[in-house]
Amino acid sequence: MKCSAKTVAVTILLLVSYSLFAAGGPEGADEESLPTLRFLGPSASFDPNERYEAQLIQEITGYTVEYEALPGEGTAEKISLVLASQEPYDIISHRFRHADDAREYAEAGAILALDDLIAEYGPNVPAAISEASLDLFRINGTTYMLPAAVPVDFARWFITLRQDWLDAVGVDVPRTTAEFADVLEAFAAEDPAGNGSSNVPFTFADPLGLHGLMGAFGISNFWNVEGRDLVPMAKSPGFREYLIFMRDLYERELIDLEFPANTNSTVKEKFLSGRAGGAPWNVYDSDELVLDLVANVPNAEAVKLDAIGGPTGESGIRQESGYAFVTFIPTVSANPEHAMRWINLKLDEELFKTSVIGLEGTHHSFDGQAYAPILPAFSDEMGNGWFYLTGIREQDYGNYWLQVRLRRVPEMYDGFNAVQDIVADNYQLDVTTLVNAVPEFSSSRSELEGLLRDFATRVIAGAEDVSGLDALIARWEAAGGIAAEEALNAWYDNQ
Amino acid sequence: MSSAAPIKATRRISHGVRSSREDTAFRVISYLLMIGYAILVLIPLLTVLSRAISDNAAVNAGRVGILPVGFQLDSIRVVLLTGQFRRSFLVSLYLVVVGTVSCLVMTALTAYVMSKKHLPLIKGILILYIFVMLFRGGIIPDYLLVRSLGMINTLGSLIFPRLIFVFYMLILKSFFESIPESLEESAKLDGASNLRILFSVVVPVALPAIATISLFYGVQFWNGFFDALLYITVPRLKPLQVYLREVIAAGVGDLNVQDLMLDESANLSTESVQAATVIVSIIPMLIVYPWIQRYFIKGILIGSVKG
Numbered sequence: 167m168k169c170s171a172k173t174v175a176v177t178i179l180l181l182v183s184y185s186l187f188a189a190g191g192p193e194g195a196d197e198e199s200l201p202t203l204r205f206l207g208p209s210a211s212f213d214p215n216e217r218y219e220a221q222l223i224q225e226i227t228g229y230t231v232e233y234e235a236l237p238g239e240g241t242a243e244k245i246s247l248v249l250a251s252q253e254p255y256d257i258i259s260h261r262f263r264h265a266d267d268a269r270e271y272a273e274a275g276a277i278l279a280l281d282d283l284i285a286e287y288g289p290n291v292p293a294a295i296s297e298a299s300l301d302l303f304r305i306n307g308t309t310y311m312l313p314a315a316v317p318v319d320f321a322r323w324f325i326t327l328r329q330d331w332l333d334a335v336g337v338d339v340p341r342t343t344a345e346f347a348d349v350l351e352a353f354a355a356e357d358p359a360g361n362g363s364s365n366v367p368f369t370f371a372d373p374l375g376l377h378g379l380m381g382a383f384g385i386s387n388f389w390n391v392e393g394r395d396l397v398p399m400a401k402s403p404g405f406r407e408y409l410i411f412m413r414d415l416y417e418r419e420l421i422d423l424e425f426p427a428n429t430n431s432t433v434k435e436k437f438l439s440g441r442a443g444g445a446p447w448n449v450y451d452s453d454e455l456v457l458d459l460v461a462n463v464p465n466a467e468a469v470k471l472d473a474i475g476g477p478t479g480e481s482g483i484r485q486e487s488g489y490a491f492v493t494f495i496p497t498v499s500a501n502p503e504h505a506m507r508w509i510n511l512k513l514d515e516e517l518f519k520t521s522v523i524g525l526e527g528t529h530h531s532f533d534g535q536a537y538a539p540i541l542p543a544f545s546d547e548m549g550n551g552w553f554y555l556t557g558i559r560e561q562d563y564g565n566y567w568l569q570v571r572l573r574r575v576p577e578m579y580d581g582f583n584a585v586q587d588i589v590a591d592n593y594q595l596d597v598t599t600l601v602n603a604v605p606e607f608s609s610s611r612s613e614l615e616g617l618l619r620d621f622a623t624r625v626i627a628g629a630e631d632v633s634g635l636d637a638l639i640a641r642w643e644a645a646g647g648i649a650a651e652e653a654l655n656a657w658y659d660n661q
Numbered sequence: 662m663s664s665a666a667p668i669k670a671t672r673r674i675s676h677g678v679r680s681s682r683e684d685t686a687f688r689v690i691s692y693l694l695m696i697g698y699a700i701l702v703l704i705p706l707l708t709v710l711s712r713a714i715s716d717n718a719a720v721n722a723g724r725v726g727i728l729p730v731g732f733q734l735d736s737i738r739v740v741l742l743t744g745q746f747r748r749s750f751l752v753s754l755y756l757v758v759v760g761t762v763s764c765l766v767m768t769a770l771t772a773y774v775m776s777k778k779h780l781p782l783i784k785g786i787l788i789l790y791i792f793v794m795l796f797r798g799g800i801i802p803d804y805l806l807v808r809s810l811g812m813i814n815t816l817g818s819l820i821f822p823r824l825i826f827v828f829y830m831l832i833l834k835s836f837f838e839s840i841p842e843s844l845e846e847s848a849k850l851d852g853a854s855n856l857r858i859l860f861s862v863v864v865p866v867a868l869p870a871i872a873t874i875s876l877f878y879g880v881q882f883w884n885g886f887f888d889a890l891l892y893i894t895v896p897r898l899k900p901l902q903v904y905l906r907e908v909i910a911a912g913v914g915d916l917n918v919q920d921l922m923l924d925e926s927a928n929l930s931t932e933s934v935q936a937a938t939v940i941v942s943i944i945p946m947l948i949v950y951p952w953i954q955r956y957f958i959k960g961i962l963i964g965s966v967k968g
Contacts, residue, residue, distance in 0.1 A: 435723030
């Protein structure tokens with residue numbers, strides 16, 4: 167058979183190019199006796215193997231680790247596939263929020279029970295992670311996961327108004343619902359920025375996302391503590407009053423008439439372009455509130471509001487707590503003891519500090535009282551440190567995070583702290599962020615919240631009368647509300 | 662080629678006859694519709710482009726439409742300097758080149774054999790192909806197969822399971838069938854082997870069809886996303902579409918308490934960087950399309966004019 171030289175060349179080229187990228191798995195143990203560990207972490211838009219953090223962690227722990235990242239989409243399915251196909255990862259870190267999320271894996275024997283490993287190789291684990299946290303994530307009394315608590319409890323959403331608009335119409339920062347309505351009325355009547363028909367006194371997207379305002383009606387959260395009970399928002403008398411208050415603002419055209427069609431980004435657009443006098447704001451976007459507003463509207467200034475007081479003097483703002491992610495060891499891990507040793511080393515007081523905020527003098531400084539990042543070295547070399555976490559020292563991480571990690575973007579740090587300071591006296595902890603293993607609640611949660619949100623939108627926009635609330639409560643109860651209420655209260659009684 | 666002649670003839674006739682009023686009206690309406698459609702397609706592209714080269718504060722304030730506000734090229738520079746972007750770009754390029762060539766070879770070989778109806782059992786084999794075109798095992802068997810072949814976290818996992826797209830093979834098969842038997846017979850008389858006939862006689866004649874299919878394959882590899890999601894966790898092997906998803910997903914959606922802790926927010930790419938990433942990643946396709954288009958028009962006729 168005659169084959170042309172071209173055909174042969176193409177075939178060879180193909181074969182060579184296949185082999186070019188063929189190698190992918192671990193390249194075996196390194197020269198030392200320590201095995202190479204395989205870590206599967208959260209999705210990342212960078213290569214964690216090439217970052218400085220990886221080098222640093224290798225230096226301080228002595229372990230070579232191959233880092234791989236979960237996809238940003240279909241993550242839960244990917245984990246199931248990985249575990250079902252027995253891909254031998256040594257450590258997996260994932261954002262399971264509740265013990266229930268991993269119950270199937272534990273019961274199927276796909277992830278290791280860690281108690282013995284902790285006892286033998288992980289003395290730092292109980293010192294770093296509180297018994298309460300470990301216990302929340304136990305399944306049938308066994309530890310399968312090491313949970314990482316959020317560094318600080320905090321308020322995420324606050325309300326911002328344009329200070330220069332307030333000055334122009336000559337009123338003070340509102341402290342009560344009545345003053346709030348007066349301010350919006352002045353914004354509407356006087357149009358301080360000369361926006362004309364596009365003037366919006368106050369814009370928002372989610373009618374149940376204005377926590378600092380809803381606190382005035384005693385409904386900062388979807389579940390509010392009253393005495394020893396958790397009362398759902400739908401059944402709080404404040405819910406009806408809040409809807410009537412907002413309906414009135416809507417009828418007087420004091421709030422964004424397009425709010426049902428708004429998204430978080432259109433809200434941002436309206437405020438940052440100077441068309442809106444106020445909006446709910448995420449502490450996360452604090453830097454934009456400072457930088458982008460002035461870039462678009464010279465001389466503009468935004469003021470952050472404290473929780474607004476209601477007719478009865480009540481006020482509050484939603485505060486969140488909870489857990490960020492868990493770390494576990496698959497049963498098929500080739501090196502479970504080394505995996506636990508590595509985790510344990512990283513929870514050592516000094517090593518943990520180094521792995522989170524880098525080296526003193528290079529990445530951070532310490533003045534005897536507090537830490538501070540050294541920029542830009544900290545951002546460049548330690549900026550992606552979150553990827554490498556396999557558990558946190560609960561007593562330390564809050565400080566490291568607040569004093570160093572958050573301060574990488576000064577505007578964000580200032581904004582975050584300013585908001586927390588302003589609302590500090592009015593925190594209303596959303597206890598459901600701490601709920602674990604209450605399936606009656608977690609299974610119907612989004613549907614129940616959706617029912618309330620739809621109803622609120624329809625009432626405020628005038629498509630339905632607030633008298634439909636009783637019918638709504640009936641629907642809410644039928645959709646799993648009763649079961650959730652009973653289960654949540656039973657859980658809360660045990661706290 | 663036989664198909665070229667009648668097209669020319671029609672064109673001559675249409676030039677000779679004075680077009681009626683209906684013809685003009687039809688043409689005007691067609692052009693207007695086409696222009697309108699082109700604009701519809703262009704607007705989103707232009708919007709992304711202008712976001713990529715606009716000042717980020719203006720993008721956040723929603724002031725950027727089709728025209729850029731506050732021109733800057735920093736975002737595009739940031740994208741081009743990002744190591745992971747360049748790596749993913751190369752991975753995708755590799756997939757397109759190696760994947761497309763591999764697929765073409767396998768598809769053409771299969772289609773050629775399938776077009777020889779006189780071979781024994783050929784109908785039965787064809788039915789097998791059609792069966793797997795219609796029914797698939799599903800994600801989990803696919804994953805287990807790829808895994809037991811040892812191809813997890815290799816680029817092979819993105820190429821080998823997709824070597825033959827049966828539908829394209831059928832298109833090519835029917836094109837091969839339309840090539841006169843006498844052409845091959847004459848080559849055989851000259852002493853050509855089967856492979857020689859395929860590559861020196863049949864393939865050149867079928868070039869329009871092959872170019873079309875290669876475009877399909879190429880686009881498929883360039884846009885490939887789901888397979889990589891399943892099979893690739895090693896960052897250096899992530900193709901561009903997966904990288905794009907990660908860049909854009911990190912920037913949208915309500916960030917929750919968990920993200921705050923993981924303090925990704927300081928790493929969030931700005932809107933204009935996201936747009937710049939999109940723009941840079943569609944450039945190769947924009948370059949390739951017009952180039953292959955001339956074959957494309959001929960190739961798309963396959964099957965409609967047979968024999």
